[in-house]
Amino acid sequence: MGFSEHFPALIVVVLFFTAFISPLLYRWARKLAAPAVIAALLAALAMVVVLLIQVQQFGIYYYHMGGWPPPWGIEFKADPLRLYILVVLISVSLWIFIYALRDLGHELKTRVIGWYYTLYSVLVGSMAGIALTNDLFNLFVLMEICAISACAIISIKEDRECLEASFKYLILSAMGTGCFLLGVVMLYMVTGYLNYSFLYQALVEAFDFYPLNIFTAAALFIVAFGTKAALFPLHVWLPDAHASAPSPSSAMLSGLVIKIYAFALFLMFYEVFPRVVLEAVPLSEIVLWLAALGAMFGSIYAMIQTDLKKMLAYSSIAQIAYIFMGIGLHHSLALVGGFYHIMVHAVTKAMLFMVAGVIIYSTGVRRIDQLTGIGKVLPVTMVAFTIGSASMVGIPGTGGLISKWYLALSALEIGRPIFVLVILASSLLNAIYYMPIVINAFMHQDEFKKEVKPVPGIMQLSMVVGMVFIIIFGFFSKPVVTLLEQAAALFF
């Protein structure tokens, strides 16, 4: 494979490298700092795409750090599913970064922008590592890096709400990682391995002797990843954190960070715990019902919000529930739906937070009831909002429909129509709180009264890109779905 065999490590390394070089660049060559991050993200994206092509040709590929084979060394695994997550992760973060270039100057002090680039690259790098790694302890370290940098991109805007929200987030995610590490200890105690593949085999045998340890570990993992991915009812930190953060950070946190933990929980369920464990205790069932509750309650909470960003944050709780539903339903079509939703929701929610950012940038309005008539003064922005809400609701022609379609299909196939009802009801609730904003924005006869600053071109362009992609996901879902079907077939 030549040089490309090092790509799994290099994807993470190039991002961390930029992270540490950007404060220096920002201090002495300020113009180069942002292009350096963009170049690193582009390089990482190129590497992921090359890897994806190679993995589809030659099969799953493992990379051993320092040449040490598992179970001693740290192993990175490149399989289609992980690379798919990486493509979504890196391309969406590139897109958000380009949007952030203009928005950051408005929301942050100039002094800290160099640090923002650092934190941003560290965040993306650690998330890429979480997706790639095949080792539990490595996952723990990367999760902590991800948690700190995710909190830091909230608290970097030093106002009171941000500081409080990020402290709350930090404490709860520290609880999550504590639980996760305890679970890792429980598994290490009975098997002596930390590598996913070795654990998968050793746990089958260990399950006969030490079932309690393994159950405890599984429960701790659900708590850990549930907290970090805002699975209902462990979501309490999310609304404050995502609503108070600067808009690019909100887009990043709501669009990508919570999803990467959902993906990590998926890996635990499908690559670490063998089938016997999952059949002995209804772990998937627990996740499934929590997700069903989350899909309803997230939307209900969102309905009573008066702050636009807070409403979007609560809507994230409802939407992440679909992904957990995809994991919990235990069916290949459900996996396709859940993973398609990772992509669709990453793009849609990131775009909606960009819209919120643009509205705050140009008018300073955050309250939903003050948005009447805004469609006439900010047409592109509100069209983007309309398409984003359509995708959230799942109107045909947008990406949101495809994922809900596959989820509903799989629920029918395994004979549990109640979850179809949950999906339908939740979509209806989504419509109840998204559509009035759209209608008021365009069709209300009142004029928009506030002063309007012109929207910079690059922000408008970012929103247009988002709209285009949401519609592409709605009409041309075939290639991605085929990729996901192939990837899901490996697990069933």
Added chain:
Amino acid sequence: MEDQITRITSRLVVPFIQVYGIYIILHGHLSPGGSFSGGAIFGASLVLVALSFNLEAGSKQIPHNAASVLESGGALGYLITGLVAIALGGYYLSNKAAGFPMGEAGSLFSAGAIFIITLFVGIKVASTIATLFYYIIEGEK
């Protein structure tokens, strides 16, 4: 805080703490301890200076520009050592396989890349602990 006893004591003690920190960093591959412990000891000595004298004296000892260069440099050095291993034909962070000189086991200059990495991480940890302390103390500035 201007206390004669703490000042004189810390002036006496700080050089020894720093040498001890460096010793632990350099012997990371031979004995218990290593980059983090040594770096933490070294960083603690800088914090001690700041506490027993005043902030300006401490800041002078490790100015902010230099601290951020050291911090970034430590991490970059780690990453570059890993990349050098790839350039030499090994895997990322390979040590012996990539052809780093191993030296004689038990002597100071041995263990190839581990020695280099320990050094870089030690620098990074020491400067990070010092800057963290200053940032918390100074706050807004």
Added chain:
Amino acid sequence: METLQGIVDNYYYMVAIILFVIGMYTMLTHSNMIKKVIAMNIMDASVFLMFVAVGYAHGSQAPIIRDNVEIIYANPLPGALILTGIVVAVSVTAYALSLVVKIYRYYDTCDYDEICEMRSKE
């Protein structure tokens, strides 16, 4: 009786779990933010204690080769991992404390309940 004997033999696991629960309870229920940070450290330390205890075998020594004598040695891997864990815990603590300092500057208190009260009055 057998269960009791098992508990006595493995008292370090028990201590670790008790510490973990104390830490978690304090972290989630106390309103003082400094106490929350301390509790977070107790929780982390308990997990580290448990991990290190997993690697220990009765009567074993430090895993250092000397003169090719065969010895029973403790599993070095948990020790190495826990060192990493401690580093991570230190950085999280430092970050959390710096947040507390900043919040204190705004409200003149470290108590979360008081902060909520102040905010509700606004």
